[in-house]
Amino acid sequence: MSNWSLLLSFSLVILAMLVSKKEKLLLEKDLLVGSIRAVVQLVAVGYILKFIFARNNFWFTTALLLVMVLNAAYIAGKRGEGIKNSHLISFGAIVMGLIITLGALIAFRAISYKPSQAIPVSGMIVGNAMVAVGLVFRSLKQTFRDRREEVEVKLSLGAPPREAAFSLIRESIKTAMLPTVDQMKTLGIVQLPGMMTGLILAGANPLMAIKYQIMVAFMLAGAVTVAAYVASYFAYRGFFNEDFQIVS
Secondary structure, three states, X not given: OXXXXXXXXXXXXXXXXXXXXXXXXXXXXXXXXXXXXHHHHHHHHHHHHHXXXXXXXXXXXXXXXXXXXXXXXXXXXXXXXXXXXXXXXXHHHHHHHHHHHHHHHHHOOOOOOOHHHHHHHHHHHHHHHHHHHHHHHHHHHHHHHHOHHHHHHHHHOOOOHHHHOHHHHXXXXXXXXHHHHHHHHHEOOOEOOHHHHXXXXXXXXXXXXXXHHHHHHHHHHHHHXXXXXXXXXXXXXXXXXXXXXXXX
16 A cells, blocks of 8 residues: 555545535534544554564563553553442453463464564453443443433342342443354454455455454453453442442
8 A cells, every 4th residue: 555545545634624614513523633643543553563563572562562551551441430430440351361362372382472473463452351340330221310310229138248249240341241142143254354354355265364363353252351350340349348238
């Protein structure tokens, strides 16, 4: 792809801005700023990755993964506003999802801990885990608000907080997992996912691209499940005080 072709593709953003202006959506500025930020951020990341790939250093790779996790935890933590220690819970859940999933792939020799492999794969894991944690927080806040009386009745009958909130915890985990499950069902039929498309565009054998995409699908299912599970079972505690009462 030439720089000129890339520049011409910006006309699609202009089209979106024109629609926004015509329909008075007031998104023109956001679209422009978002496009500029995307370009600047991606160019910066490109140079950083070029530097790290050239050195193939364990510590550089690990440091970049830590930066990714910290940013994801901060963003997901904001979804848990009002939940005690939401940022810390986000960090722990995302780290667990990353360590277990990435560790399994390395142990199974699907990938190696080289920056050219570990960083892109970890980016997908962290990004999806971040979304899952955000969905957990949103689901817990909604269900505790809507089903407060149900939980209080169980508490009054002597149930401990975990038992009283069990159905809400289960629902939050399920809510976080459903988008990934639905995505797996539509792979190859409704959509050609990013990794597979990228490899094919780069000239890779389609069958090899499919193998990698299958690995990614399994990987994300595991990462999302771990992150959602950890986040749910730590976050629900923030809805109760020391006297086993639901906090306002």
